[in-house]
Amino acid sequence: MTITEEKITLDEVRQHSREIARRFDLDYWREKDSKPEYPWEFVKAFAEAGWLGAMIPEEYGGLGLGLQEAAVMLSEVAGSGAGAAGASAIHFYIFPPGPILRHGSEDMKRKYLPKIAKGELLMAFGVTEPNAGVDTSRITTKAVKTDGGWVVNGHKIWITNAQNAHRILLLARTSPRTEERPFDGMTLFFTDLNRERITVREIEKLGRAAVDSNELFIDNLEVRDDEVVGEVGKGFSYLLDGLNPERIVVGMEQLGLGRAALEVATKYAKERIVFDRPIGKNQAVAHPLADSWIRLKAAELVSMDAAALYDAHQPCGPEANAAKFLGSEAGFEACDRAMQTLGGYSYAKEYHVERFWRESRLLKIAPVSQEMVLNYISTKVLGLPRSY
Numbered sequence: 001m002t003i004t005e006e007k008i009t010l011d012e013v014r015q016h017s018r019e020i021a022r023r024f025d026l027d028y029w030r031e032k033d034s035k036p037e038y039p040w041e042f043v044k045a046f047a048e049a050g051w052l053g054a055m056i057p058e059e060y061g062g063l064g065l066g067l068q069e070a071a072v073m074l075s076e077v078a079g080s081g082a083g084a085a086g087a088s089a090i091h092f093y094i095f096p097p098g099p100i101l102r103h104g105s106e107d108m109k110r111k112y113l114p115k116i117a118k119g120e121l122l123m124a125f126g127v128t129e130p131n132a133g134v135d136t137s138r139i140t141t142k143a144v145k146t147d148g149g150w151v152v153n154g155h156k157i158w159i160t161n162a163q164n165a166h167r168i169l170l171l172a173r174t175s176p177r178t179e180e181r182p183f184d185g186m187t188l189f190f191t192d193l194n195r196e197r198i199t200v201r202e203i204e205k206l207g208r209a210a211v212d213s214n215e216l217f218i219d220n221l222e223v224r225d226d227e228v229v230g231e232v233g234k235g236f237s238y239l240l241d242g243l244n245p246e247r248i249v250v251g252m253e254q255l256g257l258g259r260a261a262l263e264v265a266t267k268y269a270k271e272r273i274v275f276d277r278p279i280g281k282n283q284a285v286a287h288p289l290a291d292s293w294i295r296l297k298a299a300e301l302v303s304m305d306a307a308a309l310y311d312a313h314q315p316c317g318p319e320a321n322a323a324k325f326l327g328s329e330a331g332f333e334a335c336d337r338a339m340q341t342l343g344g345y346s347y348a349k350e351y352h353v354e355r356f357w358r359e360s361r362l363l364k365i366a367p368v369s370q371e372m373v374l375n376y377i378s379t380k381v382l383g384l385p386r387s388y
């Protein structure tokens, strides 16, 4: 089966991506996590099958598939045991290019999207700053206009892929923040990650070690006018366009991770004999796993409902936020229960669940925290007053 057929079904997407992802076993990921080392072989396998360009239109070298297909594919990636590391490595070719696809110039799209789809161009996404936190309106990285371009100075943190990325999608202030319109006046640039002007410092972290996270110190970085994405001052609104699809897919990645943990725990519960019987015979062991299966299934239904709305160009903010929230909770809980099932062995790296558990914690925090999801539902859906 190939993915260039007329119309690929979701079952075929599941089967195809599962087959590629499961060529890489749990020991591969354990080694990548321990070293740590970027999973290039894994990315290459997905690039060769065309998956990195899943949502890039065919005219720019992609597959032109919808969000439902991308969500199923990334859930299978995480669910294979590749976890958040494997999912992030593929995810970064699919979501960060969104603003370029929707708002970039024709030249920008023709030049870069086919390279992203083939896996020849790795990009980083530079939004978060140490002193702004989840209030992006407070970023202080600043771009100042010059003849034919801009000069950028500032400080970014937690930037994924910056060790190897060729280019960066960078958010900077191009006019001062005002209380009336705090999110105006920020501009997105898509530019070379010029290491003569950007110092990259890797952050040692809890999980997803195979995929690097970095602090960036930007010192007089020169950016050309034709590297501005869309219009000057509208960068934040372009990021907003991409939030719903990303939240839906993150929910699906997280529930994939929960399923990977459940797979290991279930096998262990059948095999581990204590008090002359498999531990899975005890309801105290079996029921939490069964409960997690149900919660993961429910989270999947919400995510796929949200993805179908998005693909049908319907509003899907509440559903997308619910998908991210439920996937993150159910996925983390399944990983935590897998830890309990494996008892002391859960602490041993060779049993893999500790890696799932560490990685699943991340998705409750990034790319958006559970609290900010609840803030969205409280204010936008329930109409409660804003608390911040």
Ligand SMILES: Cc1cc2nc3c(=O)[nH]c(=O)nc-3n(C[C@H](O)[C@H](O)[C@H](O)COP(=O)(O)OP(=O)(O)OC[C@H]3O[C@@H](n4cnc5c(N)ncnc54)[C@H](O)[C@@H]3O)c2cc1C
Pocket: 124, 125, 126, 127, 128, 129, 132, 133, 134, 135, 157, 158, 159, 160, 161, 205, 208, 213, 362, 365, 366, 367, 368, 369, 370, 371, 372, 375, 387, 388
């Ligand atoms: C491994 C990793 C990879 C990442 N990759 C990238 C990347 O590639 N590019 C990028 O730009 N960023 C990236 N991030 C950043 C990530 O998106 C942020 O860390 C995340 O949004 C949280 O921001 P913060 O850490 O500054 O939290 P803070 O703003 O300091 O918040 C701390 C806590 O307080 C809560 N909080 C704050 N204000 C409120 C409020 N009003 N109501 C309720 N709760 C509130 C938050 O939810 C959070 O739990 C990454 C982060 C990690 C850990």
